[in-house]
Amino acid sequence: xxxxxxxxxxxxxxxxxxxxxxxxxxxxxxxxxxxxxxxxxxxxxxxxxxxxxxxxxxxxxxxxxxxxxxxxxxxxxxxxxxxxxxxxxxxxxxxxxxxxxxxxxxxxxxxxxxxxxxxxxxxxxxxxxxxxxxxxxxxxxxxxxxxxxxxxxxxxxxxxxxxxxxxxxxxxxxxxxxxxxx
Amino acid sequence: xxxxxxxxxxxxxxxxxxxxxxxxxxxxxxxxxxxxxxxxxxxxxxxxxxxxxxxxxxxxxxxxxxxxxxxxxxxxxxxxxxxxxxxxxxxxxxxxxxxxxxxxxxxxxxxxxxxxxxxxxxxxxxxxxxxxxxxxxxxxxxxxxxxxxxxxxxxxxxxxxxxxxxxxxxxxxxxxxxxxxxxxxxxxxxxxxxxxxxxxxxxxxxxxxxxxxxxxxxxxxxxxxxxxxxxxxxxxxxxxxxxxxxxxxxxxxxxxxxxxxxxxxxxxxxxxxxxxxxxxxxxxxxxxxxxxxxxxxxxxxxxxxxxxxxxxxxxxxxxxxxxxxxxxxxxxxxxxxxxxxxxxxxxxxxxxxxxxxxxxxxxxxxxxxxxxxxxxxxxxxxxxxxxxxxxxxxxxxxxxxxxxxxxxxxxxxxxxxxxxxxxxxxxxxxxxxxxxxxxxxxxxxxxxxxxxxxxxxxxxxxxxxxxxxxxxxxxxxxxxxxxxxxxxxxxxxxxxxxxxxxxxxxxxxxxxxxxxxxxxxxxxxxxxxxxxxxxxxxxxxxxxxxxxxxxxxxxxxxxxxxx
Numbered sequence: 001x002x003x004x005x006x007x008x009x010x011x012x013x014x015x016x017x018x019x020x021x022x023x024x025x026x027x028x029x030x031x032x033x034x035x036x037x038x039x040x041x042x043x044x045x046x047x048x049x050x051x052x053x054x055x056x057x058x059x060x061x062x063x064x065x066x067x068x069x070x071x072x073x074x075x076x077x078x079x080x081x082x083x084x085x086x087x088x089x090x091x092x093x094x095x096x097x098x099x100x101x102x103x104x105x106x107x108x109x110x111x112x113x114x115x116x117x118x119x120x121x122x123x124x125x126x127x128x129x130x131x132x133x134x135x136x137x138x139x140x141x142x143x144x145x146x147x148x149x150x151x152x153x154x155x156x157x158x159x160x161x162x163x164x165x166x167x168x169x170x171x172x173x174x175x176x177x178x179x180x181x182x
Numbered sequence: 183x184x185x186x187x188x189x190x191x192x193x194x195x196x197x198x199x200x201x202x203x204x205x206x207x208x209x210x211x212x213x214x215x216x217x218x219x220x221x222x223x224x225x226x227x228x229x230x231x232x233x234x235x236x237x238x239x240x241x242x243x244x245x246x247x248x249x250x251x252x253x254x255x256x257x258x259x260x261x262x263x264x265x266x267x268x269x270x271x272x273x274x275x276x277x278x279x280x281x282x283x284x285x286x287x288x289x290x291x292x293x294x295x296x297x298x299x300x301x302x303x304x305x306x307x308x309x310x311x312x313x314x315x316x317x318x319x320x321x322x323x324x325x326x327x328x329x330x331x332x333x334x335x336x337x338x339x340x341x342x343x344x345x346x347x348x349x350x351x352x353x354x355x356x357x358x359x360x361x362x363x364x365x366x367x368x369x370x371x372x373x374x375x376x377x378x379x380x381x382x383x384x385x386x387x388x389x390x391x392x393x394x395x396x397x398x399x400x401x402x403x404x405x406x407x408x409x410x411x412x413x414x415x416x417x418x419x420x421x422x423x424x425x426x427x428x429x430x431x432x433x434x435x436x437x438x439x440x441x442x443x444x445x446x447x448x449x450x451x452x453x454x455x456x457x458x459x460x461x462x463x464x465x466x467x468x469x470x471x472x473x474x475x476x477x478x479x480x481x482x483x484x485x486x487x488x489x490x491x492x493x494x495x496x497x498x499x500x501x502x503x504x505x506x507x508x509x510x511x512x513x514x515x516x517x518x519x520x521x522x523x524x525x526x527x528x529x530x531x532x533x534x535x536x537x538x539x540x541x542x543x544x545x546x547x548x549x550x551x552x553x554x555x556x557x558x559x560x561x562x563x564x565x566x567x568x569x570x571x572x573x574x575x576x577x578x579x580x581x582x583x584x585x586x587x588x589x590x591x592x593x594x595x596x597x598x599x600x601x602x603x604x605x606x607x608x609x610x611x612x613x614x615x616x617x618x619x620x621x622x623x624x625x626x627x628x629x630x631x632x633x634x635x636x637x638x639x640x641x642x643x644x645x646x647x648x649x650x651x652x653x654x655x656x657x658x659x660x661x662x663x664x665x666x667x668x669x670x671x672x673x674x675x676x677x678x679x680x681x682x683x684x685x686x687x688x689x690x691x692x693x694x695x696x697x698x699x700x701x702x703x704x705x706x707x708x709x710x711x712x713x714x715x716x717x718x719x720x721x722x723x724x725x726x727x728x729x730x731x732x733x734x735x736x737x738x739x740x741x742x743x744x745x
Contacts, residue, residue: 060588067588076246083250124583136579143578143591148246153239156592157574161239163538166408168367172535178573178594180240181410181539 039075042082044094051101051112052077056142058120065156068146076145077138089137096134100127153180193219193439195736196461196476198446198491201298203709203725204482205424205432206341210733211480212435216740219474220432221444221463223483224294227301229425233415235269243268259289265302265413273301273413283618285633289673290486296442297425298484299676302413305393305421305542306566307347308719309338309358313552318715321560324514324609325685327714328695331358337727345422345726346400348542349392356562357547357719364397365390366406370534371569371597372544375658382657385549391566393542394422403427408538421541443467445625448495449479449504449705456499457702464625478704478736478745482729485515485710486615489681490630492692492707493617505682505699511692512616514609514680515634516716520602521668522644523565524651526660527572528597535571535594543568546601546654548718550646559642563605563718565651572598599660603647604675606718608639613672615681634672644670677721679713697732704745708732 041049056077057069068074081093100123104112108119115123128135146152153159157180194216197207208220226232235243244250247267254261260274275292282290293299312331319326335358342361351359368376368390376388395412396405396419403426404418412421419426432438443466450473452459460475481488489512495504503511543566550562572595580590613635617628648665655663685691688700693712699705708729710721717724739745 059583060591061585063585063588065592080245080248083252084245084248086251086254121584128581128583139583140578143574144246144248147574147591148240148243150239150241153241156588159239160538161409163408165405166366166536166538166540168369168536168540169373170535170537172533172594176535176594177592178571179539182570182573182575 041078043078043090044081044097047111048094048097048101049074049078051097054113054115054117054120055097055100055124055138056145058117058124059139059142060146061117061121066151068142068152071146071149071151073142073145073149073152076149077141080141080145093134093137096132096137100124100132100134103127147180191460191473192475193217194476194740195219195478195480196221196474197480197482198461198488199223199298199482199484199709200296200424200429200440201482201484201709202300202303202424202722203729204298204480205300205428206726206729207480207482207706207708207733208432208438209428210730211478211737212432212437214734214737215437216478216737217437218432218439219476220429220438220440221446221461221474222294222296222298222440222442223445223466224296224298224442226440226442227296227425229419229423229430230415230417232295232425233417234272235414236411236417238269238414260291262289263291269411270302270413273415279624281621281623282629283621283631285631286635287671288632288634289671290632290678291673291676292484296429296440297423300423301415301425303423303676303722304720305395305412306545306720307342307345307349307360307392307394307723308564309360310334310717310719310724311356311358313356314715314717314719317561317717318609323560323715325683325687325690325714328684328686333695334724334727334731337731338723340730341723341726344401345394345427346396346403347392347394347723348390348397350389352387352389352547354387354547356552360392362392363400366395366397366540366542368544369536369569370531371528371599371658372567374528374531375567375599375654376544378657378659379546379654383549383654385552386546386654388567389545389547391543391545395542396420401427406541408540410539410541412541445627446483446491447471447625447627448491449481449702450475451495451497451499451504451702453498458504458705464627466625469625477740478706480706480708480729480733480736481711482709485678485681485713486630486632488707488709488711489615490617490628492682493615494628500701505692505701505705507701508689508691510611510683510690512681513611513614514683514714515613515615515632515672516607516609516679516713517634517672518675518677518716518718519605519607519636519640519644519670520675521670522605522647522651522666523600523602524648524655524663524665525598525600526655526658526663528599528658528660530659531597550643556646558646559639561606561608561639561643561718563603563643563647565601565603565647565654567599567601569597569599571595599655599658601651601655603644603651604718604720605640605643605647607716608637609680609683609715610637613680632673636670636672640670677710677716679710679716679721682707682711683714684712685714696735697728706732706736
């Protein structure tokens with residue numbers, strides 16, 4: 001459901017009219033703009049930021065729907081590391097990212113963002129199997145960031161912000177995706 | 183003493199607190215003809231206008247709605263609340279600004295704004311029965327309630343009809359039927375569990391919870407749109423809050439004066455009568471002190487804060503705190519206990535789903551110590567049950583990297599069940615709140631020392647709550663069943679009750695059967711503080727019914743010249 005449809009639905013279903021201010025604020029929320037200024041990471045160096053983008057995209061790649069990089073999840077993860085993680089975990093995240101990149105350099109001679117997607121995927125799988133805490137933390141933030149991104153919530157998942165009512169038991173439609181919100 | 187200044191500060195009634203019970207006091211008193219001053223310590227808050235996050239999409243909330251490190255530092259307690267997030271944090275205090283003292287661990291969740299926690303509550307509305315009102319007397323525990331179901335039944339009717347409660351009546355003596363709107367539907371695993379439970383257990387059923395969520399338009403408010411974003415404030419007014427319901431009704435009388443940013447410092451004692459002359463208020467912004475006068479005062483500041491005000495109102499006639507000749511003011515603090523239950527996964531129904539997000543639960547009413555006696559504990563518990571198909575949150579920690587992992591996040595997963603017990607807590611004298619005059623807040627008021635633990639009856643009950651949750655889950659055809667029984671932290675259920683308990687005997691209780699202070703009959707306590715026991719039902723409906731009853735009594739008594 002795109003924003004215009006949602007607004008129309010809201011207006012149609014509201015028996016208590018939403019205030020114009022609220023609707024206006026919502027409508028004016030900027031959509032992601034691909035042509036903006038270059039991204040300046042907050043929690044990591046610009047080089048590590050590029051590596052982060054490659055890693056989130058290996059976790060959730062482009063398939064029939066856009067992947068994590070296209071959804072801006074690397075920006076989300078960096079911001080979450082900067083503002084949400086406690087100090088100790090923030091430092092551990094930076095160290096973990098650095099260690100993973102070092103192992104990429106050892107194995108393939110290049111940084112994560114220059115390695116092939118297959119190589120990055122293999123690297124992450126290996127690290128996950130080894131129980132690397134960094135991969136667990138990264139995956140957790142990646143999933144949260146993707147599922148709550150506009151692309152993730154509206155394309156990979158089923159967005160239905162104003163269902164209008166509850167139906168408890170319906171047939172699963174072919175190709176039905178999981179609801180974005182619960 | 184009568185001056186112009188005093189006249190402009192004089193009302194027929196003063197209500198302290200604009201949450202669930204204060205809103206009902208304001209509505210009832212103003213509709214009864216009384217010019218009423220409603221005091222709220224927090225900021226103003228208007229229905230719809232002050233729900234800034236209500237219509238935000240998931241991607242419009244910072245950090246995927248997660249708390250920041252700064253949020254956690256500012257609010258180490260509030261940020262632990264299950265619904266704390268970027269969408270709701272403006273409805274919860276910053277702990278650093280409003281300190282209290284945990285003599286033992288106690289989570290005190292608070293929202294300081296007009297409407298209080300009525301904007302955040304989980305909306306479950308169950309009546310008490312005489313099984314509850316007689317329990318203390320039968321067992322010789324605490325003090326007998328001086329009221330019975332017959333005293334409150336018509337007030338439950340009145341409240342339910344006004345607020346709108348959807349749900350399912352079941353004809354159970356321990357959970358009296360109410361005036362209900364149609365229930366929200368069950369999903370397929372819930373309907374399956376509902377059918378199976380009576381086949382396996384003679385004493386257990388599953389019903390659609392009774393919740394103050396509108397399944398159809400009601401009293402000018404809109405029906406639920408199944409967004410499950412209640413805690414952001416509902417722009418449709420589809421769940422009951424003071425803001426959407428009682429305060430507009432009170433304002434419509436033209437007799438309501440709402441004063442936000444107003445902390446009540448104390449009840450002012452009339453030196454001639456020992457009754458309340460009014461209340462002393464501190465403006466939170468200017469720190470200025472102002473006295474307001476009225477013929478009756480309703481304290482609805484929430485259980486702990488109401489008792490804090492009374493304790494801080496000691497005077498010559500009330501040397502141990504206002505209305506505390508019994509010495510029990512502050513004692514018998516209670517909360518329900520929860521964080522115990524079971525979870526499981528259902529193998530079937532892969533071709534079924536649901537549409538919309540139901541903001542209510544399904545419910546297993548109390549079955550323990552109803553018609554037979556359990557050996558291990560007294561009183562009982564009920565379960566809230568939540569089910570659904572696993573989604574991305576449930577898969578986030580599953581192993582996997584790449585396209586398959588992504589696919590697993592975006593397909594409806596297996597059906598899951600999570601059920602949590604809510605148990606009754608016995609009143610005990612040693613569980614108490616008291617004033618700490620050495621640690622003061624930014625307005626110079628004493629802070630509260632909160633000292634509560636759960637007792638052996640609750641601990642014993644919890645073992646059974648976990649066991650029976652497992653049995654019920656298995657009976658519903660669920661697999662991979664596991665139980666949980668976390669150490670319960672008092673306060674965490676946000677059902678603070680007691681500390682100004684109701685009773686017939688002024689030597690053993692603080693308020694009488696009409697919620698009047700025994701020691702000062704023009705002061706009414708109708709929030710959770712008045713409770714003499716907890717039952718296992720969610721308490722807000724009972725607060726509302728007691729408030730409507732007490733406020734109507736006050737209006738009639740004033741008319742008769744008795745107050």
